[in-house]
Amino acid sequence: MKELYAMPALRMAGKILEAAANVKNKDGAMLIFLHRSVDGDCVGSACGMCSVLRTLGVNCYVAMPEMLPADMSFMGIEDLLLNLYDESNGLMAELRANGRIYGKPYVQALSVDISESNRMGTCGEFFDMAEDKLIIDHHASITMRADNMWIEPDASSAAELCFYVTAKIAELKGIALDMVLTPIAAQCFMTGLVTDTGRFTYKNTKPETLESAGVLMQHGGDITSVSYNLFDRKALYKFRVSAEARMRVKIYADGKLAITTVPRALFDKHEALPDAVDDVVSAMRDIEGVETAIVLRELSTGEIRANVRSVSTFDSAAFAALYGGGGHIRAAGFTVKDYEGGIEDLAEDVIKKASELL
C-alpha cells in the first residue's frame, strides 16, 4: 500500500466498523451504492465490500440501478444484489414509505466509485435518504470533500481503495486478512483493478497496484477469468454492432478527433443490448494520430450516452462536464436527455466543441 494511503485507509476502516456495529445494534440494513452504467470497478468495489461486510455479520446489499450485465455473471455475486430499478418487486416502495429493506430499518449507506446521487440512476433517491453515508471514490471530478469520504484521484480504481480498507479492517479487528477477504471479495476487487487499469496497461497502474493484485490473487482473485469475461469474450451482437460502429467512425481536427454515432436502429437491427459498443471508444483512441475519441450511443430511453477518451493532452472530464457529465482526465462520459435534432445534431455540436479544444 502506498504510504500516503495508510492513514486514510485506516480512518475509513474505523468508520466502516463503527457503521457495521451501528447497523447490527439496530438490527438494520446497509446499502452499498454504485454509479449507473455499471462497470467492473463499481460492481467489483461494491460487491467486494458487501462480501467483506457480511463476514462481519452486517445485513447489507448492493443497490443496483440496473440489471447486472451478462458478462459479469462469472463473478458469482447474485445474492449480494438488491434490485432497485424495477418498481414491480415492491422493494423501492417499501424503502420510500417505511425506510425498510425486507422489514429491516435502512440505517447506513456506503457509496463506492461514485460520490454524487445524480449519477446513481434509480438508486439516487435512496442514497439521499440515508442519514449516515460513507464514500470511497477515485474520481477527480468530485467537487466536495468531507470527513465521511475517502477520495484518491490518483488511485487506479475504487476497488484498490476498497482492498486497502479491507486490509485495515482486518488489522483493526486483529484477525487474518482471509477472515474478511473472502474469495468472492478478492475476485470482485480484482475485477475492479483489471477493469480500470485496462488489464494493468494504463498509466494508473502503479507498483502498489500490482502488489495489491498479487495479494488478491493469493486470496482467490483470478486475472485470467476477469480478463476473458470482461475484455475478450464477445456476444455475437457485440461483435457485429462494434464492427458497424467502427465502420462509421469519422475523423476531424486534422486527424486528432475520432467520433462515431450509434443510433438506436443499429442496436435494434442486431437485437443488441446497450453495452454492444463498450469496446469501441478505446479502439478508436488507438487510431494513429488520434488524441480524442468519442462514441455517442442512443439508449432505448431516447437518452444519448457519450464516452470520451483521450491520449495525452485533452481533458476528457472537463469536456464531459460541458454536457453535465464527468469522469477522469483520460476517460469520461455524459448522458444527454431529449437533445433537439437527436444524435446526429448532438454529434455536430460535440465535434465543434471538441475541435475548438484540439
Ligand SMILES: [Mn+2]
Ligand atoms: Mn472506477
